[in-house]
Amino acid sequence: MLKILFFGQLKEVIKTECLEIDIIQNGKQLNTVAKLRSLLQEKGEAWNEYLAYGKALVAVNQELTSDDTVINDADEIAFFPPVTGG
Amino acid sequence: MSQFTQISVQTQDFDFAYQYQKLRDSNNRDGALVTFVGLVRDMNLQQSVSGLFLEHYPAMTEKVLNDIVETARAKWHLGSVSIIHRVGQLKVSDQIVFVGVTSQHRQSAYHANEFIMDYLKTKAPFWKKETTTQGDKWIAAKISDMQKSNDWS
Numbered sequence: 089m090l091k092i093l094f095f096g097q098l099k100e101v102i103k104t105e106c107l108e109i110d111i112i113q114n115g116k117q118l119n120t121v122a123k124l125r126s127l128l129q130e131k132g133e134a135w136n137e138y139l140a141y142g143k144a145l146v147a148v149n150q151e152l153t154s155d156d157t158v159i160n161d162a163d164e165i166a167f168f169p170p171v172t173g174g
Numbered sequence: 175m176s177q178f179t180q181i182s183v184q185t186q187d188f189d190f191a192y193q194y195q196k197l198r199d200s201n202n203r204d205g206a207l208v209t210f211v212g213l214v215r216d217m218n219l220q221q222s223v224s225g226l227f228l229e230h231y232p233a234m235t236e237k238v239l240n241d242i243v244e245t246a247r248a249k250w251h252l253g254s255v256s257i258i259h260r261v262g263q264l265k266v267s268d269q270i271v272f273v274g275v276t277s278q279h280r281q282s283a284y285h286a287n288e289f290i291m292d293y294l295k296t297k298a299p300f301w302k303k304e305t306t307t308q309g310d311k312w313i314a315a316k317i318s319d320m321q322k323s324n325d326w327s
Contacts, residue, residue, distance in 0.1 A: 095231055096301035097312040150234035152297060166231060166299075170315030173228070173259060173300025174212055174271055174291055 090124070090159065095168035098144055101134045111161045121146050122155040124165065139167060177201050177253040177276070181239045183230060185262040188272055193256060197274045200254040204276040206283035210291055212271040214264050222307045228261045228270070231299035235259075242293045246275075249289065250282035257290065259300065289326055296323040 089108045099105050109127075111118050118124045125146070129136045138144060141155060144167045148157050159165060177200050182188075190211060197207055216223040243255050253276035260270055273290050277283040302313040 093231070095299065096229060096303075100312075147231070147234055147299070150231075150237050152238075164233070166234070168231065168299060169301065169312070170320075171296065171299055172302045172313045172315050173230070173298050174295040 089162065090118070091162075091164045092124075092128070093164065093166040095166065097169050098138045098167060101138050102132070111159070119158055120155065121148065121153065121157045121159060121165065124159060125155060125167070128167075138169075144168060145170060175199050175201075177204075178256075179240070179243050179254070180256040180258075181236050181243070182258045183232070183235050183239075183261060184258065185260065187260070187269060188258045190269075190272070193258065193272055193274060197254050197256060197276050200276065204253040204278055204283075206278065206280040207274065207276045208280070208283040208287040209272065209274040210287055211269055212291075214266050214268045214270055216266045223266060223304050224307070225263060225265045225268075225305040226270075227263050227303040227305065227310070229301045229303070230259075230261050234299050238298045239294065242290055242297065245293070246286045246289055250277065250286045252277050252282065252286055255286070255290070257294070259294070259298070261300070263305075292319070292322045292326060295319045 090111050092107050094104055125139055129139050146153060147166045148159060149164055194209060214226050239257050256274040258272040273287055275283045275287045296319055304311045304313060
């Protein structure tokens with residue numbers, strides 16, 4: 089299972105804080121962040137808009153990373169808007 | 175006391191004088207101590223801001239802040255470094271963030287302090303939501319902050 093977390097405005101618009109999905113989808117492994125992002129974007133209009141590449145950053149196992157990153161079973165993957173701390 | 179790195183993400187306020195003293199007491203060799211404090215301001219758009227809610231990604235935040243300090247230590251010769259960032263509900267003029275850096279000379283202390291803030295603003299997983307008279311509103315990231323952060327690399 090992949091553990092997926094959402095933060096900030098993204099979490100509010102998709103009304104989801106956390107979900108778990110199987111790394112195997114339709115017989116194929118979701119082996120990159122890009123594939124996972126596309127799959128999640130299919131979940132609805134808000135998902136499609138707010139999870140778009142460039143609009144939501146991604147961290148794999150708490151490390152900020154890019155869409156070509158390989159993901160493995162049991163990884164924690166977080167999507168969130170550009171950060172605004174400080 | 176010897177030099178230290180302190181990272182704290184907390185809901186409670188911090189005492190500037192105490193944090194300053196802790197940095198001063200950490201060693202007798204550093205001749206420079208630079209501090210920065212960020213405050214909640216009321217100046218966004220036309221709406222009146224009554225406060226801010228700060229959300230973060232707990233498992234990731236301290237890790238990122240530690241990485242930022244390690245990167246700063248690799249660039250400049252630093253003594254003690256302290257970062258305190260508040261989360262949760264804050265009011266206008268509340269303290270949000272404290273960054274304190276000691277070094278032998280002022281230039282490295284100034285630069286490292288600014289570097290830490292610039293990196294924190296674009297890499298640490300915090301999100302601000304403004305509480306206004308017209309409802310709550312998430313703050314959008316600023317391109318100027320991204321550019322400032324990129325200027326260091």
